[in-house]
Amino acid sequence: MEHLLNTHVKNIQISGIRQFFNRVASVPDAVQLTLGQPDFHTPEHIKTAAISAIQDNKTNYTANAGEKALLKAASSFLKKKYNLTYDPDSEIITTIGASQGIDVTFRTILEPGTEVILPGPVYPAYAPIITLCGGTPVFVDTRSTNFIITKEQIEKHKTEKTRAVILPYPSNPTGAVLTYDQGKELAEYLREQDLFVVSDEIYSELHYDQDHISIAQFPGMKEKTIVINGVSKSHSMTGWRIGFIFAPAYIQKHMLKVHQYNVSCATSISQHAAIEALTVGMDDPEEMKGEYRERRDYMLQRLGEMGIPTVKPAGAFYVFPSIQESGLSSFDFAVKLLEEEKLAVVPGDAFSSYGEGYIRLSYAYSMKQLQEALDRLEAFWKKIETR
Helix, strand or coil: CHHHCCHHHHHCCCCHHHHHHHHHCCCCCCEECCCCCCCCCCCHHHHHHHHHHHHCCCCCCCCCCCCHHHHHHHHHHHHHHHCCCCCCCCCEEEECHHHHHHHHHHHHHCCCCCEEEEEECCCCCHHHHHHHCCCEEEEEECHHHCCCCCHHHHHHHCCCCEEEEEECCCCCCCCCCCCHHHHHHHHHHHCCCCCEEEEECCCCCCECCCCCCCHHHCCCCHHHEEEEEECCCCCCCHHHCCEEEECCHHHHHHHHHHHHHHHCCCCHHHHHHHHHHHCCCCCCHHHHHHHHHHHHHHHHHHHHHHCCCCCCCCECCEECCECHHHCCCHHHHHHHHHHHHCEECEEHHHHCHHHCCEEEEECCCCHHHHHHHHHHHHHHHHHHHHC
16 A cells, blocks of 8 residues: 555655764663754753743643743744744744644645755754655855855755745754844845845754844845744753744734644643743843853864864854865765764765765854863774775
8 A cells, every 4th residue: 555655755864964863772871962852951940940830731722823821922032042033913923843834834835846945964854854855955055165055056046936035043953043144145145136044043042153144034024934933952851842933924914824734733831931031031042051151162172183174063053074185975974983883973974965975063062071072083083094
């Protein structure tokens, strides 16, 4: 009966990140730098708010778009942090993590035959969803522009079928961040184009060298931009599964239909935890960000001492060093590193073909684990140099 299954579903693959993570399970004592999972616990006051919600029997369905108090909190958070204004009554939807927000977005704006431009290397979950919607992902090589997509690159790949451009900054896997000037140049070009902009800003609170810049901040861009965000990375709440879609009312009203028939609403208990996170815990990310910055700088120092080329990441919690000098493919490098030194990293080709020749290292791990991991990487790199 398998021949009766959806062809698009059969043709997509499990995420390369997860594939390699699962491979590690068979290697005893392996050190991992694979997952984008913060090693901090959810702040205590947020957990207490969730417990109180349970005890107060706030365990029923909520409105499809989310609890009124949460929508207001999300609106206020974006206004205070990034000067973005969204009406909690008509321009915000609470989703089951940013992942569901991405799914709802593409299912609302795409039709069979449409195209979406993505800056490669890029987070691997976009392309399969685009494909499931009958669309075509169009990857742009951003390696020569420090992993930031440019107007020239978009113009080169844009066709009459282009429906949207994805701006995933701060970036997973590269840590690249839009500067103000880069955002302004993109905005001046994109606002004249007949297409949507999907701005995935889930790492917006994890920026180290400048303030976060959203493309929706620029004149004429809010009207065509769909901003995706959430509390998973900012407040170490990955398992709570709370994300948000911020979009103009004319888009949001159609997204809400997709969301409603998909999941009805996000979990009520998690919503009450998120209210606490975005109000009382508005500045919780600052302490975590300080730790991440220290870890990033340590990793860059060690990689520099090894002579492994790396573009300095300005956000998120990943570094994306080039291993081209090894002469190995990304996958072979990662496999040998795991087998010989018991260190697990993610092969760069998991992030599109433009990630070939790189590996992704996550620094969402303790400093002790990072030190051990980089010792193992250094030992492996020295062996490669002498082969």
